[in-house]
Amino acid sequence: MYLETQKHFEARIRSLLEERYDLRVDSVPSGTPPDLKFGELATPIAFELARKLRKAPKIIAQEIAEALAGLEGFAKFEVAGAGYINAYLDRPASVRATATPRPATPPESPFHAMVEHTSINPNKAAHIGHLRNAILGDTFVRLLRAAGQTVTVQNYIDNTGVQVADVVVGFRHLEGKSLADVRALIDQSLNREMSRGTKTPADNRDALKGRDFSRAMSETQLPGASAPAALRPFDYYCWDLYARVSQWYDHGADDEKAARKKLRLDTLREIEHGENETAEMAELISTAVLRRHLETMQRLGIEYDFLPRESEILHLKFWEAAFEQLKRKSVLYFETEGKNKGCWVMRRSGSEAAQGEVDEDAKVIVRSNGTVTYVGKDIAYHLWKFGLLGRDFGYKPFFRYPDHECWISAGRGEEPHPRFGSASAIYNVIDVRQTDPQANLVQALRGMGYTGQADHCIHFGYEKVALTPRCALELGFEVADEDLNSPYILVSGRKGFGVKADDLIDKLMAATRAEVDARQTGASAGRQRIAWQIAVGALRYFMLKFTRNSVIAFDFRDALSFEGETGPYIQYAVVRIRNIFRKAGLAESAALAEFANLSAPDLESFLCGEENEDIWTLWLRCARRSQVLEQCIATSEPAHLAKHAFQLAQEFNNFYHKHHILTEEIPARKTFLLATAAVALRELIESLALLGIGSPEAM
RNA sequence: GCGCCCGUAGCUCAGCUGGAUAGAGCGACUGACUACGAAUCAGUAGGCCGGGAGUUCGAAUCUCUCCGGGCGCACCA
Incomplete structure (x- = not known):
């Protein structure tokens, strides 16, 4: 409007x-x-x-x-x-237009966007950094869809990388486990998942409010921390094993270390080659961990359409097809001199090496031993994304969501299957450290003459999630003296140092459940649902309120806060409005219908003048959603919408305290105030939905 | 050495393509529950927007430079 x-x-x-x-x-x-x-x-x-x-x-x-x-x-x-x-x-006219519901969705455009996010290595549990990625990506998907774009969501699975090899090495050589053992372990942990409930310590509410936080930390049990190893979720098990293997590589005598490194490389080769027992174990592990990741993300309302895997990119020879194109279009050339002698290389954008001169700065795509680098595989994959490769994956159904299927890549797929790829624009949600590789990718596309595609290949970058020193100490990690005063400390998957996504969600659930139990008396299932909506609201809002290029220094106190600029604050405003209509015994639509009959002079008197400024401000904010949405998409920055939702809630709360609706004596004015609340409710619910946050019936 | 990002209130962060008096949350201090639920609201204190120069009618925002912090620049994946 x-x-x-x-x-x-x-x-x-x-x-x-x-x-x-x-x-x-x-x-x-x-x-x-x-x-x-x-x-x-x-x-x-x-x-x-x-x-x-x-x-x-x-x-x-x-x-x-x-x-x-x-x-x-x-x-x-x-x-x-x-x-x-x-x-x-013209305030009366403006308010009338804002109150009128807009057409539900804009006409569908043929524009097909592909958003890739999450993309966690399938060798360990997801941590809070992955949550930022997935929440940003998922929210952006919602924004694009709201703007009328057709969007498919991909989650890239690097199932043949060295990280998976490390866990295989761990199972085999640190734990002496066979293929059958690993299979049994996975089955066992799957059964455990089925019967897993959420713990809700009932009496640690005050502690969680921050007064005695260290006490709350010890009382709120981490689901993985103390359970017997075999009963822990499989991704948690791998988390620890991966950390142990990483340590193992670095210890022992020199010859021992060398042997271990060789073991690692051999394992990697076997996995890449496929069709052997090592590859089978890797497949088993990565698939089980992947399932856990999908379950974790599903708790936050995050879903995917397709899971392309590195193994298929290798076996279906995507690179070979891309290599032909790259050579034919002279994007790659064979270096015969200098440090890159014997490699196929690509000039970087902005390279100043003259023609005929050896470009030492060129990016190696094919090594002198004939193997392809990561960037090479990525180029092939992105040609597929734009439908320019001339090859396709096989597809199999993998994970069932309530209203759609998520497919996974396969060597030999099933028919029929939906069509993926051939996107008009792609958004890669990857952290800012990948800025250079992403630029190489775009450079390759441009070099091949795909300039339109290169312009629509967007790196949706974001900064890392680190821990505050205090948080690291609370988790029991050692913090070096020189780090104690730094604003944040980097997490490390290799060291097992970080906060697992499910632990954080469990903690949030426990805290919200305690709050809800203290206020609500309904059925347990209903309270659980409300607690879940609030926990998700708190977490998603926390990850979205920072702009993408700001480092988040994670701290449980901030993330578990439900006051001030938080998701629950906004949700609480929703509940307040719902309570008003419940008490009034009136539907929002009825209030708006009555509102339509108000005269312009009446509206004028309710909207103008010093004492009504806050009401007019609220209406103006309500009118702004489409503007904010457009801004978010133009800048690839969902934080603007998060801010908008918060300000809207804040302005409503302000209005709520100043004007008591149900006791208003002038009928026309009461109608007007009810309509104001109805429109605020509509806008709050819609804005929250775009952020992937639910609007509870009660809190 | 080359490139990118950041520096705004005690702390954590907003500030749209340059615009009028720089905002929010947390923390601190005062107040407000016999009215739609206080997960709330009102108020107070707290700023040479890292320093300097330039462009402009006008700069937190653009350019340059310096200081301070972070991250990339592999035939690793």
Whole structure:
């Protein structure tokens, strides 16, 4: 609503400039003034025009403002300061438009976006860094879909990497386990999952509120920490084993270390080659861990459509097809001199090496021993994503969600299957350390002449999640003295140092369940559902409120907070509104229907004047969602929407305290206040849904 | 050495393509539950927006430089 008004305003000024001054401008800047007394929309355009027109800005502003008079949707225009043109909306008209429900979804465009996120190595449990990735990716998917785009969600599985090999080495050589043993272990932990419930310590509520946090830490049991090894979730088991193997490689005599490294490489080769017992064990492990990852993410409402695996990229010879194309298009060339002699290399973007000169800075794609590097495989994979490879995966159903199937790549697939690939745009949710490899990828696409695709190959980068020193200490990790005063400490999967995703979710669930139990008396299942919605709300909001390039220093106190700028704060505003309508015995739609009959003078009196500023502010915020959505997509930054939802809740709470709705004596005004609450409710629910956060019936 | 990111209140962070008086949460201190639930609200204190220069009518925002912090630049995956 606000967005259309703003565009309308800008367009009118543009045509005005053309009519009056014969001036064409590319765009008219406009924005929200710092205070309502300056109106709802303003432009400083008179300042830029001052030189061109050789007139004082104030005079130009005056002329434009006069010519704007009567523009639909606006009450008046004024000139302020040295030459700002301030526009004042026609409040009754604006409020009516905002109250009118908009068409549910914009028309579907043929634009097909592919978002790849999560992509955790399937050798250990997911940790909080992976949660940031998945939550950012999933939220962005929701935003794109809300904007009418068709989106498929991929989760890339590197099941043949050295990390998986390490766990295989661990099972075989540290634990002496056979293929059958590993299979049995997996079956066992699957059975355990089936009967697993969520623990809810009932009496640690005060402790969790922060007064005695260390006590709460010890009382809230970590599900993995103390259970017997064989009964622990399989991904937790692998988490520890992976850390042990990493240690094992680094210890012992030199010849011992060398032998262990060789074991590692041999294992990796066998896995890559396939069709042997090592590869079978790797497949077993990676698939079991992958299932755990999908379950973890499902707890947060995160789902996938397709899981492409590295093993198929290898066995279906994607690289060979890409290599032919790369050679034919001269993107790769064979280096005969210098340090990269004997390799197939690619020039980097911005390379300054002259023609004929040896480009030492070139990126190696095929090593001198003939094997392909990671970037090479990635190029092949991305050609497939855009439908440019000329090959396809086989597909098998893998994981069933309530309303759709998630498919996985396979050597020999099943028919029929949905079509994947051939995207118009792709978004890769990967942390910022991958900026260089991602740039190489785009460079290769560009070099092959796929410039349109290169422009739509977007690195959706984000910073890491680290731990505060205090949090690291709470978890029982040793912290070096020099790190004690640093703002954050990096996690390390290789050292088993970090916070597991499921542990955090369990902790949140325990805390929200305790809060809900203290306030609600309904059936246990209902309370559990509410606790779950709040836990997810707290976690997702926590991960989304930071902009992508800010490092999150993780701390349980902040992440488990339900007050202030948090998901539960917003959810609480929703519950408050629902309570009002419950108590009034009225449906929101009924309130809005009555509202439609209010006269413009009535609306005018309810919306104007000092004492009603907060109400008008709330309506304005409600009108802004589409504008914020557009901004989020343009900047690939979901944090704007998180902020918007919070501000909306904040403004509603403000309104809630100032105006008591149900005791309002003037009928028309009561109708108006109810409609205000109804619209705020609609906008809160919609905004939260876009963030993947549910709106509880009660809290 | 080359490249990228960051530096805003005690702490953690917002600040849209340059715009009017720099915002929020937490923490601290004051207050508000006989009204739609206080997971809330109102108020107070707290800022040379890292330093300097430049562009501009106008800079937290753009350019340069310096200081301080982080991360990339492998024939690793």
